[in-house]
Amino acid sequence: MDPRFPPAVLFDLDGTLLDSAPDFVATLALMAQRHGLPVASAQVVRPVVSKGSRAMLAVAFPQLQTEAREALVPEFLDTYQGLIGQHAQLFDGVAGMLDALDAAGCVWGIVTNKPEYLARDILPQHGWQDRCAVLVGGDTLAQKKPHPLPLLHAAAAIDMAPAQCVYVGDDQRDILAAQAAAMPSVGALWGYRLADDQPLQWGADCLHDTAAALSQPAGWPQVP
Structure with missing residues (x-):
């Protein structure tokens, strides 16, 4: 059988579709200036972006106690919302990949651990508000990834069985969530990873170095 695009694709956001690290680096720099703390470099922040706000605060402000960093989470989210999209950009190949999926009639959506209100702010910046069929944020439901x-x-919202969808993400918890949902998965190696991450051991159905590899049907796991 000739390769074909899956009927539906669900994507992680930060580190998969969107290179949002520059926005987060700018956010943390503003916070550092406010609090008289050293400014963290992009090299320090970038690998943990997919781990979430607390992980970014931990590497940016290691001199603070856990409780003090926890108290900064609301300020972090508010500051980030104020500059969201000013520095972020799509990863290479993402625009062409989404165009190819649309042309093939593939339904696609986003499942992220980012708060839903922040993810919704991003959609119109890339013209996705009418293209993204479903958006699930980290606070949309009672559970977030790696829970399935x-x-x-998201699969139910687009009237698809989990086995008809493919989930694409750059973090191990993305692949764990897909496995727990009985959903085929793609590991996005172009995203954010710690030096000791071992994506070959995550168990994804396939791994790709660039989003452009998913612009062709052969790049995808074949689903029923």
């Missing part, structure tokens, strides 16, 4: 509930919820 967000993926199962």
